[in-house]
Each structure stands twice: as structure tokens, then as C-alpha cells.
Amino acid sequence: MSAKKDDKRDAILQAAAQCFSRFGYDKTTLQDIGDAAKLNKASLYYYFRNKEDLFVQVVLLEAERYLGALQEQVQPLMRATDKIVAYLTGRLEYYRQVLNLHQLSIENLQRLEPMFDDVYQAVRGQELAFLGELLSEGVTDREFLKLQPERTADALLTVADGIKHEAVQRARTRFAHEVDYAPVQEKLTYTLTLLLNGLKK
Amino acid sequence: MSAKKDDKRDAILQAAAQCFSRFGYDKTTLQDIGDAAKLNKASLYYYFRNKEDLFVQVVLLEAERYLGALQEQVQPLMRATDKIVAYLTGRLEYYRQVLNLHQLSIENLQRLEPMFDDVYQAVRGQELAFLGELLSEGVTDREFLKLQPERTADALLTVADGIKHEAVQRARTRFAHEVDYAPVQEKLTYTLTLLLNGLKK
Amino acid sequence: MSAKKDDKRDAILQAAAQCFSRFGYDKTTLQDIGDAAKLNKASLYYYFRNKEDLFVQVVLLEAERYLGALQEQVQPLMRATDKIVAYLTGRLEYYRQVLNLHQLSIENLQRLEPMFDDVYQAVRGQELAFLGELLSEGVTDREFLKLQPERTADALLTVADGIKHEAVQRARTRFAHEVDYAPVQEKLTYTLTLLLNGLKK
Amino acid sequence: MSAKKDDKRDAILQAAAQCFSRFGYDKTTLQDIGDAAKLNKASLYYYFRNKEDLFVQVVLLEAERYLGALQEQVQPLMRATDKIVAYLTGRLEYYRQVLNLHQLSIENLQRLEPMFDDVYQAVRGQELAFLGELLSEGVTDREFLKLQPERTADALLTVADGIKHEAVQRARTRFAHEVDYAPVQEKLTYTLTLLLNGLKK
DNA sequence: GATGAATGAGGATTCATTCAT
DNA sequence: AATGAATGAATCCTCATTCAT
Secondary structure, rough: OOOHHHHHHHHHHHHHHHHHHHHOOOOOHHHHHHOOOOOHHHHHHHOOOOHHHHHHHHHHHHHHHHHHHHHHOOOOOOEEEEEEEEHHHHHHHHHHHHHHOOOOOOOHHHHHHHHHHHHHHHHHHHHHHHHHHHHHHHHHOOOOOOOOOOOOOOOOHHHHHHHHHHHHHHHHOHHHHHHOOOHHHHHHHHHHHHHHHHHOO | OHHHHHHHHHHHHHHHHHHHHHHOOOOOOHHHHHOOOOOOOOHHHHOOOHHHHHHHHHHHHHHHHHHHHHHHHHHOOHHHHHHHHHHHHHHHHHHHHHHHHOOOOOOHHHHHHHHHHHHHHHHHHHHHHHHHHHHHHHOOOOOOOOHHHHHHHHHHHHHHHHHHHHHHHOOOOHHHHHHHHHHHHHHHHHHHHHHHHHHOO | HHHHHHHHHHHHHHHHHHHHHHOOOOOOOOOHHHHHHHOOOHHHHOOOOOOHHHHHHHHHHHHHHHHHHHHHHHOOOOHHHHHHHHHHHHHHHHHHHHHHHHHOHHHHHHHHHHHHHHHHHHHHHHHHHHHHHHHHHHHHHOOOOOOOOOHHHHHHHHHHHHHHHHHHHHHHHHHHHOOOOOOHHHHHHHHHHHHHHHHHO | HHHHHHHHHHHHHHHHHHHHHHHHOOOOOHHHHHHOOOOOOHHHHHHOOOOHHHHHHHHHHHHHHHHHHHHHHHHHOOOOOHHHHHHHHHHHHHHHHHHHHHHHHHHHHHHHHHHHHHHHHHHHHHHHHHHHHHHHHHOOOOOOOOOHHHHHHHOOOOOHHHHHHHHHHHOOOOOEEEEEEEHHHHHHHHHHHHHHHHHOO
């Protein structure tokens, strides 16, 4: 019966995704989502703990899809270095889009961030595997020196997330619309280049 | 002593501007604004009729500044035609920014539009004068045939606003974040070109 | 289980009716009504859209009872003409009482009028049937010429409501308590007499 | 300068009287009264302690005028007994009108009653004198036995007020609109008749 | 005396959330 | 699993009242 439950859960997630991107997080009411999912709003609490949880799950689902697509999109690139940089910068771009898409205010963002961190653990394993493979590829192609793929992949992800996190924190004192992602992207690219250079012969 | 009142009013407007752009229109509470302005929220009603009015005044102030800057920015261009097109398209871009900046939902936008129209009358005089001057310039430089600056300026502004308004109306059926301004800009540019060509020898 | 909901709804209506007639429309708070119905004030919104809606429903309920009583009260009269006139003037008298009973200001009255109109449609069917029967009676008793009961009943009701409506409109410039219903009653009686005479041989 | 102040005070009272009878006590705002009196609403507090005080003063002024008129109106009656009964029942009628005129809710009424009592002391002296005179007349005309005018007048007024007060108290448990003054009038008339009969030979 | 400015209290309304069934 | 029903908290707004000038 878990399959059935999952179906319903997915239907709710889809309805919620539409509502959130249409109205933004704050303006979306559980009534809206319930209506869209053809379910009483009270029933949503059977599948999700609360509005925040539901939102985070929506974002997680989108993240899985987006990052999957990004991974495929990056494959045609020639060098492992380029694939890695493209993937990690594409990942940041995704983060920016989520904020805009759901009209998340900085306030909400900071309230929800810990929940995001929890949820990202779920995707992180997959991401680590992907990066690890790219790194191994790089070694095979003699692009990188011998390295420990898992630890290096973890380091890369941590660096990328650290830079992203710093950007959000810095936003604390500035206005939401003023957050400029260009310098963050630049910093990320620069740091990754340094790191990956360190792996080269 | 009206200066003092105006000072306070301005302080509130500034506080409100910060809040609106930080949290968006809906999420900004009068409590937020009152706190930021170091004033009881009830006192805000001494200076403004209601939340909507306050918001519109904020936008008006921003519009004055923005349009002033735009006018200066446009002056270095060589031909009057270019100045006019640049000004009127820059103006539309501003409109787009306001929506994003304050995370105005289409719903709110349509509710507030009449209030905006009222308020824009205040700036319109200044805009007409500016455009009129550009047109006169164009005549002096033999770029345009003889024309009535006031009436022509009015026509240009009306056309630009009409195209903007149509875009909002069309948005009625689409999601706020999906409104694509590129075709609107294109339509505006095209229409203006036609119009201004009509003024040429 | 809808019966249960209706029971609660009725309990609220009764509580509201008491409050409205005790304190008047404006002075009655939803807190008052909630207290009287032993329900959180927010719960009232589960049953009614807002204060105005609640008020209108109260009046509707009273109207049904009053008009029912009026119909019985009118039956003993000998001639159909008399019954009709008595019913329609009694109806106006009821309208006057509602205003006084709930201390409705002209301001509120004019704001609520459209809602009343909506709600009166619900009773109108019953009223039309009653009047139609009186008219048919009149024909049987050779008091009236042959006529179309439905259309004639409709005409009578429309005339009565029109005269009532005119009185409210005229009140626009006068104080609520100064509205004098005597001339309205007179006008109504006169007009009805003319109309009904037109139906006689 | 006290004359000037009194003028202003009277102007305010007149403005307030209009507002109160137009909108009712609750719906009248101090802003309304200030506007009508062409005075800042804060200035009203220079002349009156608060809204209640202002209202009570308005009623007092009206009472003086009304009771003065009533006294004249009663004079043409032949017998002192009739004059007294007419005066005291007319007085009760006035009381009823005040409630309706200003749409005083029972709630407000009971809150304001103590203030009324204070204020009525001001008129009471005049009323006692008037009644005393009627009583003396009655003695001169051999309608009554010898009596002490002051004490008897006081007794009459106390009885009349007591009956009125009882009516208000009884209203506590009933709805405002249901207060029926007819039995109160009757009771008053009956009691007065008994009393005055007691004074006759 | 008069008023501009400020505020606390209260009222209508919305919404996330809970709970019994 | 699903939902009808209920509620506390938060939000916009109005108004009587106060106070410094």
C-alpha cells in the first residue's frame, strides 16, 4: 500500500509545486494546495508535517530533477575539470532560481535553511557519486594526479556549499533584490580552478 | 513646520521602501514599517491613508529618482530619436523592476493599478516636459519636421503606457514570474520607430 | 451529518439575531456573537463569509418568519384585494422595523442593499406563489377579470419593491431616524389600488 | 472672556447634537464633531472631558429646551392635577425619544446612566420650582389640601424618576427594541393619580 | 486656547494547525 | 486515510485619548 501512498504524496507535491511557483511561498495557502490536489487541506498533514516541510520536499524533488538534467548536460564536455566546474556553477545557478521562482524572502530563506540542509543530505550521496566518477575519469585521462575520489568529491561539494552559504549570510544585511550572484559565481569558479589545479600534475 | 512633517514622512517612506524590497509587498506588515521608522504602526495612518497608499508613494518616489537618472543617462546619445527610444524603453524596464523588486503579485498589481495611475500623473508633467524638449531638439537639428512638442510628447507617452498596460492585461492569465517583457520591449521599440519615422522628413 | 452543521448554523444565527437586535449592527462584534454561540469568533467564518453575510442571513430568517405570519394574518380578510394590499403594506412595515430593530444606519443600509437583494430572491418565490394564489382567488370570486396569476403577482411585487427602493434612495439625503414611512405607505397603497382596480371588471 | 468660551462651547454642543442624532452615539466620531465645529478634534478636550461628557451635555441642553417647552405646553390645561400628570408623562416620553434619537444601546445607556443622574441635578432645581408652583396653584384653587410644595414636588419627581429607572433596569434582560413604554406610561399615570388624589379633599 | 503628532485598545478577517471521528 | 470543525495568532485598520508646543 505504500505505493498508493506515494502516488498521493507525489500528486500533492506536484500541486504544491505549481502553487508555490505561481503565488510564491507566503502567498500560497494550504487551502490552495488542497484545492489543487483535490484533497481537504487537513489531509495534507497526513503526508507532510507542515507547510515548511511540504515546501522543502517540493524543492528537493525539483533539485533531483534539475541536478540530474545538469549532470547529463555536463557530460559532453571534454575535460573532467570543465565538467566539474560546469556542474558546480550550474548548481549555484539552480539555487538562485529556486529563490526567485518561489519568491522566497531572505527572511523565509534563513528560517528554512536548516530544513534544506537536512533534505539536501538525501541528494548529496548521489552528487558525491557523480563527482567521484568525474574525478576518477580525470585520473584515468591523466588530467589529475592520483587522488581519493570520495574525499575529494566531498571537499568539492563542501567548498561549493560553503561559498553558497556565505552568500546567503552576507545577504542578511542587504536587501533581497540586491543579492548579486555574479561575484559569488566568480568566487566559486576561481576557487574551484585553484583546487582542481592542485590536483593536476 | 510642514518641513518637519515632510521629514517624518520621508523617513517613513524610506523605512517602507526598505521593508517592501526586503520582504515584498504582502509580507511587509505595518508593524515592520512602524518598527523601522521608530513609530507606532497606528501613527503611519497619520501620514498615509493605508498600506496601499504608502506603497504607491514609495513607488512614486523611486520612480522620480529612477526617471531622473534615466533622463541624464540618455542625454549623451547623439540623435533625439535615440534619446527618446532609450528613455521610453528604459521606462518600461523600470516598471518591470518595480514588480520584481517588491514581489508584487499580478493580483495585487491589478488591484493597485488605478492607484498607480493616479500617482503617475504627478510625474507625467515632468516627463512630458522632458520629451517635449527632446522633440524640439530634434526639430532644431533638422531630425524631425516641424511639430507641436506638447501634443507629440503626450502621444508618445500615451503609446508607451498603452503598450505597458496591454502587457499587464495579457498577464492576467499567466503567472507573475512568467511574464516575458522581451516581446513587450520589442513591440514598444517597433511602434516608437514607426512613430518617430513619421516625424522625419 | 449536514443536519448537525445546520443545527450549529442555526444556533449561530439565533445568537447573532439576539446580538444584532440588542446592540445594533455596528456595535455587535463577532466576539459578541462568538461568545453567545459558545464558539471562537474565527469559527464563525466557517459558517458565514463575513459579518455582512451573517447579518443578511439573520434578516432572511426573520423575513421568512415574519412574512409567513403576515400571510396567515391576512387570510381572514374578505376580499382578495384587501388581502393583497394588506400583505404588501405589511411587508413594507416589516422593512421599516428591520432598520430600526438593528439600528441600521443609512450608510450601512446602502452598502448592504445589494446583498439583501440577493437574499430576497430566496423568499421571492414563496411570495410570488402566495400572491398568485390570492389573485386566482380573486378571479374565482369574480373580483378580478381573467388574468395571468404569475405575471401579475410578479408585477405587484416589483411595484412594491420599487416603491420601497425609492424610499431608501430618497433617504440618501436625510437622517436615518427621520425617514418618514407614512408617505411611502400612502404611495404604495394608492398605487396598488390603481393597479388592482385595473384588474376589476 | 468666559462669554467667548461659552460661545465656542455652545457651537460644539450644537455640532455634536447634529452628529449624535444623525449617526447615533457610537457611530459619531470626535473627528466628525470636530469637523462640524470647525475645530481640531483635540480641542474638544479643552471644553469637555471626553466623548461621554460631551454627549451628556448635549442631552442636558436638549432636556432644558424640551422641558421648558413642555412646561409652557402644559400651562393652558385647566386643573393643576392635569398639568402635573401631563408634565410628568411628557417627561417620560422625552426620555424615550432621547434613546431613539441617538440610537443609544442599552449597554451604553447603562454605562451612561450615572452621568445622566449627575447632570439632571442641574435641571432638577428648575423642575422642582415648576412643580412646586403647580402644586401651590392647586392649593389656591382649592384643588388640593394644604401641603408643603417643595417636599411634595420632590416626592413627585422622585416617583416619576423611580418608575423610569425601573423600566431601564427591567430592560437589562430584554432587548433594546422590546422595551415597551406604554405600560410604563400607564403605571406612571396610575401612580400619579393615586398620589394626587391623596392630596385632594 | 489650539493643534499636530502619537499611541493603545479593539474590531474584522485570514491562515496554519489540530483533533475527533 | 480523510475530513469537518475549531482555534490562536497575526494582520489591517479605526478611534478615543494624550501631550508637547
